[in-house]
Amino acid sequence: MNLNDPSLLREAALVGRRWITAQEGESIPVTNPATGAILGHVPDLGAAETREAISVAAEAQKDWAARTAKERSDILRAWFDLMIAHRDDLGAILTAEQGKPLAEAKGEITYGASFIEWFAEEARRVRGDVIPGHGRDKRIVVLKQPIGVVGAITPWNFPNAMITRKAGPALAAGCAMVLKPAAQTPFSAIALAVLAERAGLPPGLFSVVTGSAAEIGGELTANPQVRKITFTGSTGVGAKLMAQSAPTIKKLGLELGGNAPFIVFDDADIDAAVEGAMIAKYRNNGQTCVCANRIYVQRSIYDAFAEKFRNAAARLKTGDGADDGVDVGPLIDEKAVSKVEEHIADAIAKGGHVTLGGQRHALGRTFFEVTVVTQASSDMALATEETFGPLAALFPFDAEEDVIRMANASEYGLASYFYARDHSRVWRVAEALEFGMVGVNTGLISTPEAPFGGIKSSGLGREGSHYGIEEFTEIKYVCLAVQPH
Numbered sequence: 001m002n003l004n005d006p007s008l009l010r011e012a013a014l015v016g017r018r019w020i021t022a023q024e025g026e027s028i029p030v031t032n033p034a035t036g037a038i039l040g041h042v043p044d045l046g047a048a049e050t051r052e053a054i055s056v057a058a059e060a061q062k063d064w065a066a067r068t069a070k071e072r073s074d075i076l077r078a079w080f081d082l083m084i085a086h087r088d089d090l091g092a093i094l095t096a097e098q099g100k101p102l103a104e105a106k107g108e109i110t111y112g113a114s115f116i117e118w119f120a121e122e123a124r125r126v127r128g129d130v131i132p133g134h135g136r137d138k139r140i141v142v143l144k145q146p147i148g149v150v151g152a153i154t155p156w157n158f159p160n161a162m163i164t165r166k167a168g169p170a171l172a173a174g175c176a177m178v179l180k181p182a183a184q185t186p187f188s189a190i191a192l193a194v195l196a197e198r199a200g201l202p203p204g205l206f207s208v209v210t211g212s213a214a215e216i217g218g219e220l221t222a223n224p225q226v227r228k229i230t231f232t233g234s235t236g237v238g239a240k241l242m243a244q245s246a247p248t249i250k251k252l253g254l255e256l257g258g259n260a261p262f263i264v265f266d267d268a269d270i271d272a273a274v275e276g277a278m279i280a281k282y283r284n285n286g287q288t289c290v291c292a293n294r295i296y297v298q299r300s301i302y303d304a305f306a307e308k309f310r311n312a313a314a315r316l317k318t319g320d321g322a323d324d325g326v327d328v329g330p331l332i333d334e335k336a337v338s339k340v341e342e343h344i345a346d347a348i349a350k351g352g353h354v355t356l357g358g359q360r361h362a363l364g365r366t367f368f369e370v371t372v373v374t375q376a377s378s379d380m381a382l383a384t385e386e387t388f389g390p391l392a393a394l395f396p397f398d399a400e401e402d403v404i405r406m407a408n409a410s411e412y413g414l415a416s417y418f419y420a421r422d423h424s425r426v427w428r429v430a431e432a433l434e435f436g437m438v439g440v441n442t443g444l445i446s447t448p449e450a451p452f453g454g455i456k457s458s459g460l461g462r463e464g465s466h467y468g469i470e471e472f473t474e475i476k477y478v479c480l481a482v483q484p485h
């Protein structure tokens with residue numbers, strides 16, 4: 001990996017005010033999923049270091065909260081500027097440890113940095129209220145105050161943006177954060193901490209603790225000094241962390257699994273729908289929480305859509321994300337490959353037809369062919385389980401009410417998409433879909449300006465938008481008795 005600034009790839013964890021290097025004790029190798037090469041090592045830390053990070057964070061947060069919003073905003077802005085200035089290096093590190101194509105990785109850096117930029121602005125707009133009193137001698141004031149120390153746990157699929165989407169609002173609100181990144185992609189998180197220090201973020205406010213997920217997560221969820229847990233990852237782990245947080249009544253932010261329906265109605269622009277479905281399906285090799293897991297196409301246009309979609313998918317190039325012209329990288333690990341294989345085999349057994357791909361890629365390792373299955377049906381595993389890979393399943397449907405029922409028949413409620421041009425249908429379907437987010441005539445909806453999040457088993461709370469910073473504040477009601485003169 002050729003970096004302009006090699007110091008960004010640091011084999012160390014940041015625990016409070018001190019860096020602990022991988023050489024100082026037990027360490028964990030980090031590998032490139034495309035080549036299997038070991039990129040470096042990070043320390044294998046646990047509960048003791050997590051406790052230290054929490055304690056230092058609690059102390060540092062007091063002064064940070066006492067600063068003006070402008071002071072916090074200026075430091076966040078400086079962090080944003082450094083992320084953009086080092087975009088190429090951050091992208092190279094991300095591709096090396098996560099596998100996505102370099103262009104997509106650089107895109108994630110821009111997207112991730114935009115949350116720091118957005119919340120540098122929002123920092124100055126956290127407002128309370130003055131409410132008319134319930135008596136002539138009473139005044140009601142509502143204060144918005146930072147919640148305090150935040151525990152954060154993030155996934156490997158967006159190892160930069162899933163962190164900044166939390167750290168941005170938390171720090172802007174005046175909180176401190178102790179982060180456990182995914183074991184597969186720690187270097188992206190560590191590079192963010194290096195740049196945060198350079199931006200002038202006070203020591204102790206942002207820790208990156210690498211090591212045992214169970215031990216670090218156990219301490220974050222049990223320690224009473226941690227007042228909020230913000231988690232992005234699978235629904236199963238989210239539920240476990242929710243239970244672990246219950247004894248200390250922590251505020252929760254959960255960004256969990258999805259199973260997005262992508263619906264193409266007979267009045268849609270088919271070419272636009274194909275373009276949107278390609279993005280919604282194959283971005284990050286199908287490894288996003290908002291991927292189109294189920295593509296429903298109205299029967300009268302099914303064959304035309306299926307042919308166009310297959311031809312577009314066939315043009316995607318699979319390979320090492322560091323190589324030019326690659327559209328789709330490797331899957332993160334063998335477990336991910338097995339999940340895709342299981343969903344394909346199950347679909348075939350239940351009447352599905354593989355019209356493209358369907359096998360492990362000739363490149364070996366965890367590369368998998370871009371795959372399209374037609375004649376998909378609701379009894380297939382992929383209809384209810386998150387595939388998290390390059391498998392597109394096309395379901396035919398007849399009536400609008402049928403596809404709404406099928407789309408909503410899921411434990412998940414994160415993202416959904418549909419293409420239609422009749423404005424009454426657009427309103428009817430957008431209101432009927434039971435999801436936190438609806439893309440209408442677009443397959444890409446994620447942006448810091450909008451509230452990202454889901455309902456049902458897809459989580460609690462929202463990240464991004466002006467709603468996002470509220471998640472890191474507490475409301476305090478002050479009742480003032482004022483004696484008449």
Ligand SMILES: NC(=O)c1ccc[n+]([C@@H]2O[C@H](COP(=O)([O-])OP(=O)(O)OC[C@H]3O[C@@H](n4cnc5c(N)ncnc54)[C@H](O)[C@@H]3O)[C@@H](O)[C@H]2O)c1
Nearest residue numbers: 154155156181182213214217233234237255256257258289
């Ligand atoms: N809703 C969203 O915004 C969003 C975004 C990205 C990914 N996801 C979801 O994340 C999943 C894929 O990511 P993943 O495989 O990293 O998920 P995961 O739940 O396996 O891991 C997520 C994080 O939790 C940690 N973790 C795992 N077990 C833990 C435990 N017992 N205690 C504490 N921490 C623990 C992992 O080390 C990792 O850092 C998919 O379901 C995807 O939909 C959701």
Ligand SMILES: O=C[C@H](O)CS(=O)(=O)O
Nearest residue numbers: 157158287288289290446
């Ligand atoms: O995987 C889920 C992320 O939230 C993806 S994105 O925010 O849509 O880029």
